[in-house]
Amino acid sequence: METLHLARGIPLRTASAARAGVAASRAAGRARSAVSFWRRRSAGAGPVVLRRSAGGGGGFGGFGGSPPKDEFAVEDEERESEGEGGSGGGGLVLGAERDASGAVVGFSLAPQTRPDYLEVAGAEEEKGTDEIKETEETEGEEEAQTKLSYNIVFVTAEAAPYSKTGGLGDVCGSLPIALAARGHRVMVVSARYQNGTVADERYAGAVDLGHCVKVHCFGGVQEVSFFHEYRKGVDWVFVDHPSYQRPGNPYGDSFGAFGDNQFRFTLLCHAACEAPLVLPLGGFTYGENCLFLVNDWHAGLVPVLLGAKYRPFGVYKDARSVLVIHNLAHQGVEAAVTYKNLGLPPQWYKALEWVFPTWARTHALDTGEAVNVLKGAIVTADRILTVSKGYSWEITTAEGGYGLNELLSSRKFVLSGITNGIDITEWDPSTDEYLASHYCVSDLSGKVQCKIALQKELGLPILPDCPLIGFIGRLDYQKGIDLISSAMPELMEDDIQFVMLGSGDPRFEEWMRAAESTYKEKFRGWVGFNVPISHKITAGCDILLMPSRFEPCGLNQLYAMRYGTVPVVHATGGLRDTVDNFNPYANEGSGGGTGWTFSPLTKESMLAALRVAIRTYKEHKTSWVGLMKRGMAKDYTWENAAMQYEEVFKWAFTDPPYVG
Numbered sequence: 001m002e003t004l005h006l007a008r009g010i011p012l013r014t015a016s017a018a019r020a021g022v023a024a025s026r027a028a029g030r031a032r033s034a035v036s037f038w039r040r041r042s043a044g045a046g047p048v049v050l051r052r053s054a055g056g057g058g059g060f061g062g063f064g065g066s067p068p069k070d071e072f073a074v075e076d077e078e079r080e081s082e083g084e085g086g087s088g089g090g091g092l093v094l095g096a097e098r099d100a101s102g103a104v105v106g107f108s109l110a111p112q113t114r115p116d117y118l119e120v121a122g123a124e125e126e127k128g129t130d131e132i133k134e135t136e137e138t139e140g141e142e143e144a145q146t147k148l149s150y151n152i153v154f155v156t157a158e159a160a161p162y163s164k165t166g167g168l169g170d171v172c173g174s175l176p177i178a179l180a181a182r183g184h185r186v187m188v189v190s191a192r193y194q195n196g197t198v199a200d201e202r203y204a205g206a207v208d209l210g211h212c213v214k215v216h217c218f219g220g221v222q223e224v225s226f227f228h229e230y231r232k233g234v235d236w237v238f239v240d241h242p243s244y245q246r247p248g249n250p251y252g253d254s255f256g257a258f259g260d261n262q263f264r265f266t267l268l269c270h271a272a273c274e275a276p277l278v279l280p281l282g283g284f285t286y287g288e289n290c291l292f293l294v295n296d297w298h299a300g301l302v303p304v305l306l307g308a309k310y311r312p313f314g315v316y317k318d319a320r321s322v323l324v325i326h327n328l329a330h331q332g333v334e335a336a337v338t339y340k341n342l343g344l345p346p347q348w349y350k351a352l353e354w355v356f357p358t359w360a361r362t363h364a365l366d367t368g369e370a371v372n373v374l375k376g377a378i379v380t381a382d383r384i385l386t387v388s389k390g391y392s393w394e395i396t397t398a399e400g401g402y403g404l405n406e407l408l409s410s411r412k413f414v415l416s417g418i419t420n421g422i423d424i425t426e427w428d429p430s431t432d433e434y435l436a437s438h439y440c441v442s443d444l445s446g447k448v449q450c451k452i453a454l455q456k457e458l459g460l461p462i463l464p465d466c467p468l469i470g471f472i473g474r475l476d477y478q479k480g481i482d483l484i485s486s487a488m489p490e491l492m493e494d495d496i497q498f499v500m501l502g503s504g505d506p507r508f509e510e511w512m513r514a515a516e517s518t519y520k521e522k523f524r525g526w527v528g529f530n531v532p533i534s535h536k537i538t539a540g541c542d543i544l545l546m547p548s549r550f551e552p553c554g555l556n557q558l559y560a561m562r563y564g565t566v567p568v569v570h571a572t573g574g575l576r577d578t579v580d581n582f583n584p585y586a587n588e589g590s591g592g593g594t595g596w597t598f599s600p601l602t603k604e605s606m607l608a609a610l611r612v613a614i615r616t617y618k619e620h621k622t623s624w625v626g627l628m629k630r631g632m633a634k635d636y637t638w639e640n641a642a643m644q645y646e647e648v649f650k651w652a653f654t655d656p657p658y659v660g
């Protein structure tokens, strides 16, 4: 097995605490990390616990005591605080020595000329452990707290801003940064998609690490290489292979989903398992004792590989995996005969085995036998998370479980939900670069300017007082587009305007175009994926409609609330968890709630909720402003969510790992 021949690096990295007032370069910061690591190791240092001040930007609580064994590493906070612009600092660095194949075979002092991601130590930066200790003590002047830090490896099919087709990209673009900011060492492994458009430039900052890994799968040997960019405290690693280089988005093109997605994401998972072992990021590897955070089915082979391919050979014995389910409707199901392509031992077939119910089989001879990658991940992951608490319950029911409810119920004791956060720097109405005017909770006057600008841009009549309803999202059965289209004739009788932004199912794209010509004065449908327009709609509308059939979390209602746009949503999953129904009598008559939730999911109940919202907008301005302000005041920061993830990581390391 190729894994066993690969040289592995240092399993853990320890680092110094941040030193106030030291303007250090990124390379130099990494040098300090390496120096402190070696010193601690050579001094026989045991488990590492970082003491930090309560005022130091994290506020970690509840992690009392020392971590068990070496499972936890202390992250270099300097690395994060240094920002992007480090210039290097000059002097000598301890650089990696490589053999002809690019593998690291040792380290030596050299002038600082190599790319900084390969530099590990600078003479200028050599500071003693004593100084580091002293600094840590100084920092603890206010109130020292104990914090554990993890080496976290995200595996994901998309991560914004590099790739994004929906909420998965948002989450995997933001949560890693939030975790890194809290002191963890974080790597994100995704694919280096090149589709021949300007979007390819998003990877311009990622450099070829010169590392190739051979993956045995699909009856042959595939060679993948790795690109890397260190940004906002996170190691962004992109797996390069010809199958990621084609027109379209990460999953398909105008003809539908790519036929070789099982192959493409199998490669991603194998490569992601190798990355912590072989990539000397910042000079040394993440090592074996890491935590894999695997997202949706595309990354679902990772926990299976840990158990089937690595642990039998003593590798990743102490690693853990957390599966995050963003959407249970997609499971990576393929014919059973494809199992042999996955690079797994035959005896692990049962982990992925999937049999379709009789009604779902296509013909009399169809035995319904298949492999289901997400099922394999649910069986083998150490913890399972969904992106809201409500959804974590729904997927254990027959209605929401997509055939996996019984399996998920059997794993209830490791299943929980954490509501997504939002990127409050990208989504901030007081600074948003895409908006015509800015506003905030204490001065809402700019919002109507955004509405007027949107009406102008879309060619709608400019009517500042006309209720403007918006929808943004994938045109997919999940999002309830069929309900919107069936309600549109009745809705268009009202004195409103409606704008939609989305792409996906060609039938709905066609319907949007047709509706635009039918309701010229009232309806606009923008077919496509357009981030600036999504911001403008979020700011310019008064109401955001989300009639999703199911919604694991939903991000648009969170963005909407932050922008003072009142959500009207189906009471399901994360929508029910995050939108509080309006109650005009709450709080001694001053009102409560941030929007409207409707149920059941019918055209009638959706229209009823929308009409109450429209009437409130028109006739009860004070109530409306209260709704807007309560929504804007909600805290859905990633830091909040990141703290809850840390708790789950702690639980994952408390139990023994899955060994099959």
Ligand SMILES: Nc1ncnc2c1ncn2[C@@H]1O[C@H](COP(=O)(O)OP(=O)(O)O[C@H]2O[C@H](CO)[C@@H](O)[C@H](O)[C@H]2O)[C@@H](O)[C@H]1O
Residues within 6 Å of the ligand: 165, 166, 167, 168, 170, 171, 326, 327, 387, 420, 472, 473, 474, 501, 502, 503, 528, 529, 530, 531, 534, 551, 552, 553, 554, 555, 556, 574
């Ligand atoms: N045409 C378009 N142009 C520009 N931007 C567009 C767009 N269509 C969608 N977007 C953007 O894509 C994101 C979609 O977020 P959702 O939460 O609705 O995600 P989605 O259903 O894809 O993901 C799944 O994962 C996420 C993350 O966990 C869960 O919140 C969700 O419930 C689950 O279904 C938002 O940022 C939205 O603005």
